[in-house]
Amino acid sequence: SLLVYSNYAGIADFWPLPTVCENQLGRAASLIRQLITIRQFIAHEEMEPLRAVDVIPMCMSQYQYMFSTTRIPHPDGDYLKQYNAIDSRHIVVLSKGVWYRMNVTDASRRLMSAYEIQTLLRSIAEDESDPPSAHEAQIAALTTENRSVWAEAREIHFHRGENRTSLDIIERAMFAVILDDNRPETLAEESRLILTGDGTNRWCDKSICAVVFANGRCGLHTEHSWGDAPVIGHMMEVVLANENRDLKQGVYQFDSRGYIDRPAGALGKLLPPTRLQWNIGADLQQVIEAATAQAKANIADLDYTAHTFEDLNKGLITKKCKCAPDGFIQMGIQLAYYRLEHRFVPTYEPAMMRLYCDGRTETIRSCSAESCEFARAMDDPSVSEKERLRLLRRATDAHQLRTKYAMAGEQVDRHLFALYVVSRGKDISAPFLEQVIGMPWTLSTSQIPWRMAPKYVYKGVDRDKILVSAGGFGPVDPNGYGICYAFMDDKWLVMHVSSRLSCPTTDSEKMLAALHQAYKDMAALCLSETDP
Numbered sequence: 001s002l003l004v005y006s007n008y009a010g011i012a013d014f015w016p017l018p019t020v021c022e023n024q025l026g027r028a029a030s031l032i033r034q035l036i037t038i039r040q041f042i043a044h045e046e047m048e049p050l051r052a053v054d055v056i057p058m059c060m061s062q063y064q065y066m067f068s069t070t071r072i073p074h075p076d077g078d079y080l081k082q083y084n085a086i087d088s089r090h091i092v093v094l095s096k097g098v099w100y101r102m103n104v105t106d107a108s109r110r111l112m113s114a115y116e117i118q119t120l121l122r123s124i125a126e127d128e129s130d131p132p133s134a135h136e137a138q139i140a141a142l143t144t145e146n147r148s149v150w151a152e153a154r155e156i157h158f159h160r161g162e163n164r165t166s167l168d169i170i171e172r173a174m175f176a177v178i179l180d181d182n183r184p185e186t187l188a189e190e191s192r193l194i195l196t197g198d199g200t201n202r203w204c205d206k207s208i209c210a211v212v213f214a215n216g217r218c219g220l221h222t223e224h225s226w227g228d229a230p231v232i233g234h235m236m237e238v239v240l241a242n243e244n245r246d247l248k249q250g251v252y253q254f255d256s257r258g259y260i261d262r263p264a265g266a267l268g269k270l271l272p273p274t275r276l277q278w279n280i281g282a283d284l285q286q287v288i289e290a291a292t293a294q295a296k297a298n299i300a301d302l303d304y305t306a307h308t309f310e311d312l313n314k315g316l317i318t319k320k321c322k323c324a325p326d327g328f329i330q331m332g333i334q335l336a337y338y339r340l341e342h343r344f345v346p347t348y349e350p351a352m353m354r355l356y357c358d359g360r361t362e363t364i365r366s367c368s369a370e371s372c373e374f375a376r377a378m379d380d381p382s383v384s385e386k387e388r389l390r391l392l393r394r395a396t397d398a399h400q401l402r403t404k405y406a407m408a409g410e411q412v413d414r415h416l417f418a419l420y421v422v423s424r425g426k427d428i429s430a431p432f433l434e435q436v437i438g439m440p441w442t443l444s445t446s447q448i449p450w451r452m453a454p455k456y457v458y459k460g461v462d463r464d465k466i467l468v469s470a471g472g473f474g475p476v477d478p479n480g481y482g483i484c485y486a487f488m489d490d491k492w493l494v495m496h497v498s499s500r501l502s503c504p505t506t507d508s509e510k511m512l513a514a515l516h517q518a519y520k521d522m523a524a525l526c527l528s529e530t531d532p
Contacts, residue, residue, distance in 0.1 A: 002071075002204040002223065003144035004298050004474035009195035010232050010448075011219040012240065014467035014488065015187040015308055020243065022216040023258020025125060028177060029118035030252070030260065031210055031218055032091065034239040036104050036111060039067040039174055043085055050234065050354075050452055058354035062227035066235060069207040070171040071223050073151035080226055083172045092173040092276075094201055095124050096181075097137025099276040101169050106268030114252045115260045116267055124273050125179070135280045141291040143204040144298070149291075157284045166276035176209040178202065183215040188306040191472050191496055194219040196302065199295030208232070216258065219471065228361060229471070230352060233486075234452045236468060241453065244461045302474060303508040306496040308488075312519045315490030321526035326403065326447055327396030329485055329493075330366040331374060332522055333445060336514035337481075338375040341505065345442035345480070351406035353414075362406040363413035366445065370395040378521065389525050442480035446473075450486055464489075472496030479503050481511055493519075 012031070013019045021027040041047045042063050049057040065080060068088035072081050089109070093100045102120050104112050112120075142150050158167045170176070178201055184190035194211050196202070202209055202221050209221040222232055246252060253261045280288070317328045330349060338344060347366040353359030374391040377383040383391075405411050420437050423430040448470045458466070470486035475498050482498040495515060499506035 001144050001146065001294070001298060003199065003202065003295055004196055004302055005476070006224050007195070007202075007204055008222055008224060008229060008471060008473040008484075009191050009219060010222060010229065010236060010471035011187075011191055011194065011217075011469040012236055013217055013219075013469065015190075015469050016310075016492070017465065017467065019216045019218075020247075021254050021258045023254070024179060024212055024214050024216060025118055025121045026254050026258045026260050027216040027218055028179065028210070028212040029114045029121055030243055031212065031239070032104065032117050032177060033112070033114040033252075034243050034246075035067075035175065035210065036091075037242065038235055038239060040111065042066065048454065050454075052355060056355060058352070059357050059359050060354075061358050062231045062354075062360075063235075065226035066207055066231065067174045068172070069226055071205045071207075071225055072171070073147045073154055073205070075148055075151050078147055078225070081171065088172050088174055090169070090173055091175055091177055092170050092203075093121070093124055093177045093179065093273065094140070094203075095127075095179040097132040097201075098127070099139075099166070099170065100124050100127075100273040101173075101276060102177075102273040103271045104174070106270055108268065110268055112268065112270070113263060114246075115262055116270055118260045119267075120270060120273055121179075127275070129275065133280065135285050135288045136278050138200040138288050138292045139278060139280070140203045141200045141288060141295050144199060144202070144295040145287075145291040146294075149287075153284070153287045157281075157287070162277045162279045166278055169276060170203060170206070173206070176203045176206045178209050178211045178221070180211055180213050182213050184213055184217055187308060187469050187494075188304060188496075190217050190219065191306050191469070192302070192304040194221055195304070195472060195474070196299045197221070199299050200292055228350065228352070229446060229448050229484075230452065233448050233450060233468075233470075237450065237453045237466065238457055240466045240468070241457050241461045244465060245459075248460060248462070301500050301502050303499045303501045303506065304472065304497070305508045305512050306469070306472060306494070307512060307516075308469065309493040309495065309516065309519075310491065312493045312516070312523065313491050314487040314493070316523060318490075321523055323393065323396050323526065324400045325487060327399035328519075328522065329447070330399055330445065331371055331392060331395050332515055332518040333443060333483060334367060334371040335375045335378055335518040335522070336511065337443060338372075339379065339518070340510065340514050344372050344375070346439055347443040347445060348441040348476070349445045349447070351403055351411075353407065353409065355407060356409065361414075362409065362411050364399070364403050364406045364411070365413075366399060367443070368395070368398060368402070370398040378525075385525060385528055389529055392522060392525065440477040440480065442477045443483065444473075444476040444480065445483045445485075448484065448486040450488060467492075470494045470496065472498055474498050475500060475506075479505065481506060481508070483511075483515075
């Protein structure tokens with residue numbers, strides 16, 4: 001299932017700060033306008049490549065799949081289908097269980113303004129046509145099903161007629177917009193809702209679903225096969241900076257109710273949204289009911305929490321503790337898990353491979369001989385503080401070195417995977433490769449980088465307001481944890497932790513508390529070196 005255990009969530013606001021607008025339709029219109037502008041930049045190849053250390057350009061190939069792309073289920077293996085600009089000039093919107101096609105260009109093919117987009121969204125929200133049937137409202141649950149089950153259902157029930165037409169409209173859309181009636185009141189609640197919805201209101205096959213809640217909070221539900229989280233992070237950084245600039249310069253403004261003010265001048269000729277139609281017979285009803293049941297069971301089993309720490313941040317780690325930030329966080333993960341479970345497990349962290357053409361990731365194996373020795377020493381009364389500090393610095397240094405090796409293509413996991421693929425293709429028995437590839441990642445971790453955009457993106461922008469609360473994903477191993485984290489400037493550390501309630505040995509809240517304690521202990525250890 002893509003839901004929970006493959007797709008991931010990204011939050012487009014920052015919880016210590018209020019959201020840009022608390023009106024759902026105003027916020028959605030602003031977000032849509034910024035997204036379609038980014039889509040135009042990408043389509044015209046106008047987005048400047050990011051550069052490592054401001055010098056080495058990184059591959060931008062993933063960006064082309066951000067919009068107008070759908071993951072298609074197939075019995076022999078899913079594939080990505082991307083649609084060109086001629087076939088993909090619209091978005092799809094889910095509101096109150098009904099899917100709509102909505103153009104984002106007017107009759108003359110001009111990109112609509114934020115106010116014009118809001119006008120169409122209001123017509124959707126005020127639609128008084130017949131409410132959806134229970135099965136129509138749940139049709140997106142099919143995308144959460146086992147991929148073979150969904151592929152078969154797609155072939156049987158969506159190969160012609162209204163179902164084929166409506167499915168084609170969704171799959172050709174630039175992206176999906178979900179007008180979610182929930183009002184999340186905490187970071188953890190928002191992130192979890194973006195990730196899962198209720199099991200029936202996320203079209204998991206779309207490259208991105210922009211989720212906008214009733215209180216204006218918003219984020220992206222993202223399909224993973226086309227691209228990685230740093231790409232989404234960079235895109236959201238540009239989107240939020242452009243939005244901030246447009247609001248400051250008066251390109252559009254929110255009124256006292258949170259709606260976008262009508263601009264001066266005439267509006268373009270707007271094509272009204274159209275409701276998608278479905279033919280849902282008894283057989284398809286059963287498939288939808290089964291998909292909905294398994295989606296809700298997956299969601300019910302998810303144990304998810306998140307928190308923003310102000311006492312632990314990049315400024316403290318780099319300036320006072322004098323440690324590499326990512327190495328410090330990863331060693332804290334090792335220490336926290338060891339304190340809870342008294343053992344060490346395989347730990348996955350992705351390194352970007354975008355120094356290479358079409359590069360995706362390589363694995364940084366954070367659990368190492370150095371990290372194990374450090375974790376054991378932290379609670380060993382026979383080990384002095386000086387020795388613990390030495391072991392911490394050695395472990396973080398070793399982690400940074402492994403990270404550099406991974407980014408340069410000099411680690412082992414992708415090479416082993418390539419050999420495994422060849423062995424399968426050649427029908428060669430390879431027990432060692434099968435064992436390695438089959439090992440569970442009990443700790444699956446990821447850092448979401450921030451401030452990737454070049455300086456000119458922030459021209460005329462309140463930089464301190466361009467912040468997000470990162471996002472999260474489900475655990476890869478049913479007996480393990482998913483841990484996602486991000487530094488917001490030098491002031492905050494945002495952490496998301498997930499696990500399964502059905503696992504008797506995991507507890508996301510306990511893990512988050514153990515992480516917090518580990519970092520405080522590590523910081524105290526580092527600061528003791530500078531104390532008089």
